[in-house]
Amino acid sequence: MELKLNHVLESQQFKVPRIMELFERTQAMKKIVARGGTLDYQNKILASLFYAPSTRTRFSFESAMYRLGGKVLSTEHAREFSSEIKDENLEDTIRIIGNYCDAIVLRHHEAGGAARAARNSLVPIINAGDGTGGQHPTQALLDLYTIHNECQTIDGLSVAFIGALDNGRTARSLAYLLSKFDRVKLHFIAPDELQMKPDILEHLDENGISYELSNSTKGLASKVDVLYITRLDRERLISKHVDLEQYNVGASLLKKLRKDAVILHPLPRSVEISSEVDMDSRAAYFRQAQNGLYVRMALLTMLFDENN
Amino acid sequence: MELKLNHVLESQQFKVPRIMELFERTQAMKKIVARGGTLDYQNKILASLFYAPSTRTRFSFESAMYRLGGKVLSTEHAREFSSEIKDENLEDTIRIIGNYCDAIVLRHHEAGGAARAARNSLVPIINAGDGTGGQHPTQALLDLYTIHNECQTIDGLSVAFIGALDNGRTARSLAYLLSKFDRVKLHFIAPDELQMKPDILEHLDENGISYELSNSTKGLASKVDVLYITRLDRERLISKHVDLEQYNVGASLLKKLRKDAVILHPLPRSVEISSEVDMDSRAAYFRQAQNGLYVRMALLTMLFDENN
Amino acid sequence: MELKLNHVLESQQFKVPRIMELFERTQAMKKIVARGGTLDYQNKILASLFYAPSTRTRFSFESAMYRLGGKVLSTEHAREFSSEIKDENLEDTIRIIGNYCDAIVLRHHEAGGAARAARNSLVPIINAGDGTGGQHPTQALLDLYTIHNECQTIDGLSVAFIGALDNGRTARSLAYLLSKFDRVKLHFIAPDELQMKPDILEHLDENGISYELSNSTKGLASKVDVLYITRLDRERLISKHVDLEQYNVGASLLKKLRKDAVILHPLPRSVEISSEVDMDSRAAYFRQAQNGLYVRMALLTMLFDENN
Numbered sequence: 001m002e003l004k005l006n007h008v009l010e011s012q013q014f015k016v017p018r019i020m021e022l023f024e025r026t027q028a029m030k031k032i033v034a035r036g037g038t039l040d041y042q043n044k045i046l047a048s049l050f051y052a053p054s055t056r057t058r059f060s061f062e063s064a065m066y067r068l069g070g071k072v073l074s075t076e077h078a079r080e081f082s083s084e085i086k087d088e089n090l091e092d093t094i095r096i097i098g099n100y101c102d103a104i105v106l107r108h109h110e111a112g113g114a115a116r117a118a119r120n121s122l123v124p125i126i127n128a129g130d131g132t133g134g135q136h137p138t139q140a141l142l143d144l145y146t147i148h149n150e151c152q153t154i155d156g157l158s159v160a161f162i163g164a165l166d167n168g169r170t171a172r173s174l175a176y177l178l179s180k181f182d183r184v185k186l187h188f189i190a191p192d193e194l195q196m197k198p199d200i201l202e203h204l205d206e207n208g209i210s211y212e213l214s215n216s217t218k219g220l221a222s223k224v225d226v227l228y229i230t231r232l233d234r235e236r237l238i239s240k241h242v243d244l245e246q247y248n249v250g251a252s253l254l255k256k257l258r259k260d261a262v263i264l265h266p267l268p269r270s271v272e273i274s275s276e277v278d279m280d281s282r283a284a285y286f287r288q289a290q291n292g293l294y295v296r297m298a299l300l301t302m303l304f305d306e307n308n
Numbered sequence: 309m310e311l312k313l314n315h316v317l318e319s320q321q322f323k324v325p326r327i328m329e330l331f332e333r334t335q336a337m338k339k340i341v342a343r344g345g346t347l348d349y350q351n352k353i354l355a356s357l358f359y360a361p362s363t364r365t366r367f368s369f370e371s372a373m374y375r376l377g378g379k380v381l382s383t384e385h386a387r388e389f390s391s392e393i394k395d396e397n398l399e400d401t402i403r404i405i406g407n408y409c410d411a412i413v414l415r416h417h418e419a420g421g422a423a424r425a426a427r428n429s430l431v432p433i434i435n436a437g438d439g440t441g442g443q444h445p446t447q448a449l450l451d452l453y454t455i456h457n458e459c460q461t462i463d464g465l466s467v468a469f470i471g472a473l474d475n476g477r478t479a480r481s482l483a484y485l486l487s488k489f490d491r492v493k494l495h496f497i498a499p500d501e502l503q504m505k506p507d508i509l510e511h512l513d514e515n516g517i518s519y520e521l522s523n524s525t526k527g528l529a530s531k532v533d534v535l536y537i538t539r540l541d542r543e544r545l546i547s548k549h550v551d552l553e554q555y556n557v558g559a560s561l562l563k564k565l566r567k568d569a570v571i572l573h574p575l576p577r578s579v580e581i582s583s584e585v586d587m588d589s590r591a592a593y594f595r596q597a598q599n600g601l602y603v604r605m606a607l608l609t610m611l612f613d614e615n616n
Numbered sequence: 617m618e619l620k621l622n623h624v625l626e627s628q629q630f631k632v633p634r635i636m637e638l639f640e641r642t643q644a645m646k647k648i649v650a651r652g653g654t655l656d657y658q659n660k661i662l663a664s665l666f667y668a669p670s671t672r673t674r675f676s677f678e679s680a681m682y683r684l685g686g687k688v689l690s691t692e693h694a695r696e697f698s699s700e701i702k703d704e705n706l707e708d709t710i711r712i713i714g715n716y717c718d719a720i721v722l723r724h725h726e727a728g729g730a731a732r733a734a735r736n737s738l739v740p741i742i743n744a745g746d747g748t749g750g751q752h753p754t755q756a757l758l759d760l761y762t763i764h765n766e767c768q769t770i771d772g773l774s775v776a777f778i779g780a781l782d783n784g785r786t787a788r789s790l791a792y793l794l795s796k797f798d799r800v801k802l803h804f805i806a807p808d809e810l811q812m813k814p815d816i817l818e819h820l821d822e823n824g825i826s827y828e829l830s831n832s833t834k835g836l837a838s839k840v841d842v843l844y845i846t847r848l849d850r851e852r853l854i855s856k857h858v859d860l861e862q863y864n865v866g867a868s869l870l871k872k873l874r875k876d877a878v879i880l881h882p883l884p885r886s887v888e889i890s891s892e893v894d895m896d897s898r899a900a901y902f903r904q905a906q907n908g909l910y911v912r913m914a915l916l917t918m919l920f921d922e923n924n
Binding site: 344345346363364366367368370371374375382384575576577594597598600601 | 658659661663665687689690691692693694705708709711712713715716717
Binding site for chain 3: 042043045047049071073074075076077078089092093095096097099100101
């Protein structure tokens with residue numbers, strides 16, 4: 001029997017049937033929004049507790065809550081603004097705010113912040129990113145939903161990750177999720193010093209997922225179904241003497257990609273995608289951002305329905 | 309035939325019939341608010357995207373949206389808070405946020421920011437001020453509505469602008485709007501080095517609007533129907549060796565003004581109005597601020613109704 | 617006859633019948649929230665105008681407004697964000713914002729800020745803390761409600777305040793409120809240099825309230841019904857050569873406290889409570905935070921109902 005969904009903390013917590021249930025709910029949400037409808041969550045309140053700012057992610061959650069008919073409490077920079085005192089602790093804040101809402105979306109600056117919050121919370125916690133090495137599970141879920149929606153399947157797909165993968169929170173979370181599916185093949189394309197970290201690779205080994213590491217897209221473009229691009233920090237790359245051009249997705253790479261490939265990026269982007277890519281029908285990153293709304297609506301309904 | 313209202317970017321875009329339609333809607337909004345009513349925009353979401361903070365303007369728009377029955381996403385300082393990365397671009401942000409709302413109110417720190425946003429937006433953009441040399445069209449519309457409401461006409465009015473006019477966004481936008489009416493006469497009262505810029509004067513010339521430049525209110529007070537005061541930056545004036553007293557509106561100027569004159573100020577004010585003016589019935593600047601609510605409600609209904 | 621409740625500025629303004637009316641309404645609100653209900657204030661807008669940030673207090677008010685069915689305008693750091701100009705005055709801001717809402721919750725950084733605001737406001741002002749030496753009346757009301765709820769009475773109680781009492785806004789406001797009840801006995805436990813200030817002691821003398829000052833809990837624990845702990849600023853205490861241990865509430869003090877004593881703290885806390893206290897059934901500070909929601913809902917309904 002499936003456990004109740006208490007909190008959304010890390011992508012590993014989701015098993016395949018749960019993911020499929022989420023995707024079905026997501027489809028339903030899409031239809032409701034398309035016809036300008038709303039749902040019956042008028043008396044529910046979502047608190048956005050962002051210790052570090054992220055306008056897009058916050059708006060995505062808050063819009064989802066509004067489309068459900070609910071209400072929103074919001075702080076966009078709690079780390080700076082929470083209180084006059086410096087040593088206020090996250091645990092007390094979460095314990096108190098739980099009295100004022102029905103769920104908390106938390107972005108915290110420390111890895112593990114969401115799990116600490118969950119241990120002290122009266123209401124469900126949704127991790128909207130915790131720390132550089134932490135997780136961002138709803139991003140991974142919307143990434144996966146987009147892959148599923150664009151490719152009609154996940155099993156058997158070949159997915160390439162490109163960029164600074166060592167502290168790419170979104171790439172890490174998505175790799176965990178993909179490891180739950182059958183015959184998936186992963187490619188990690190990054191400069192050696194920015195490659196995917198061993199903890200993820202070990203997890204893939206344990207789950208029998210095949211993967212390849214490389215430091216160039218050479219020979220790869222024609223093989224992948226999904227190209228997942230992550231943010232490049234120009235200054236960090238220059239300091240590591242990495243040739244930025246190598247990891248840029250532009251016209252020359254587009255030519256080599258399959259006709260039915262899907263290009264994803266969690267956004268915001270920096271220098272890693274040339275503007276000509278936006279016009280290509282394979283570029284799915286704006287559809288991906290839009291799916292964030294539906295996936296988050298679906299997740300919120302699951303949390304509210306199962307914790308009533 | 310009137311074009312659809314896609315975006316509200318600059319005051320010039322409004323032709324007189326549109327302005328009159330807006331003012332009729334504004335009257336209707338006033339009545340609805342007065343009787344504590346609301347409208348049927350429950351499923352609409354307005355996003356306030358303020359790159360530079362302005363609590364009053366933001367609250368005015370958000371209150372308008374609430375009085376329509378709608379919902380609000382809000383960021384009060386997106387320039388500082390939008391993201392961990394520095395080089396995030398406005399175009400992508402607008403493209404993404406359009407998925408989460410039905411209209412965006414944008415205050416941007418660069419002139420032309422609103423037009424750039426509009427080119428990339430899925431939903432209507434309302435310019436709530438872009439840069440020092442930019443526009444603030446809804447302020448100009450509420451200023452004009454207040455003039456219309458206080459004087460029962462706009463044609464034939466004599467309107468004096470006083471203050472630092474060179475980078476007065478609100479004075480510039482209102483001058484554009486007034487140039488669309490008949491037999492309007494404008495007076496620009498400012499120190500020579502802070503006078504209204506040539507682009508506006510050329511525009512007035514082209515439209516056959518008569519205007520006068522002067523650096524003192526001497527001989528003018530008895531001639532004007534409307535006195536539009538703009539903000540004086542004390543330090544800037546001192547650095548330019550301007551005599552602040554000259555441009556202050558106080559008891560002595562009040563005595564010379566006509567009994568039926570109207571005193572406006574976009575607020576917030578600095579040193580340019582003495583407190584005794586507040587008690588004078590000709591001081592209309594708080595009514596002007598109140599009209600902001602009704603004009604913005606009316607504008608939002610036009611945008612929603614025409615972009616459905 | 618009871619006067620209309622125009623503003624909530626300081627705890628002294630409340631007389632006992634009013635307080636009892638508030639507590640009855642609070643009980644009603646508790647029941648409504650418990651059954652997931654809402655009230656009929658859909659067309660009311662509350663503006664949160666926080667010049668200094670306090671996420672918990674702000675969320676408590678905003679949640680209260682949502683549970684009433686209403687809407688919320690919010691700024692979390694108006695001092696930094698209100699406007700491009702530095703010399704904008706509170707009076708104008710309040711005068712303008714009153715057009716956009718039905719009540720204003722104000723946190724201001726200067727003592728007396730709330731009273732200044734009330735003199736210029738079109739709508740009720742609720743003081744959510746003004747300055748270090750100022751007031752925080754809704755905190756005092758929820759503290760008092762918690763005492764009433766835990767002890768079933770206020771008359772005759774022995775209440776000890778412990779901590780840095782000299783600039784403890786919450787302790788000061790609560791002392792004012794307690795002075796309205798019969799046979800109350802107060803104890804102020806603080807290092808001499810941080811003791812309760814003479815203005816409060818004089819007020820207690822005038823009202824015939826007996827109190828004791830001491831700099832240690834010695835011999836006191838077994839006598840008190842309520843222990844009201846306030847925040848200790850570690851650095852300030854060290855600079856005053858105060859032994860922090862002396863004023864810490866932990867296991868050894870718990871042993872001496874009566875079985876039916878009630879431990880309160882306005883939160884957030886710093887070093888003054890050891891974590892083992894949280895598990896003790898006498899620790900009522902999280903229930904106290906929860907009561908903030910109901911008391912604020914009740915206060916808002918009184919303001920809206922009496923200013924319609």
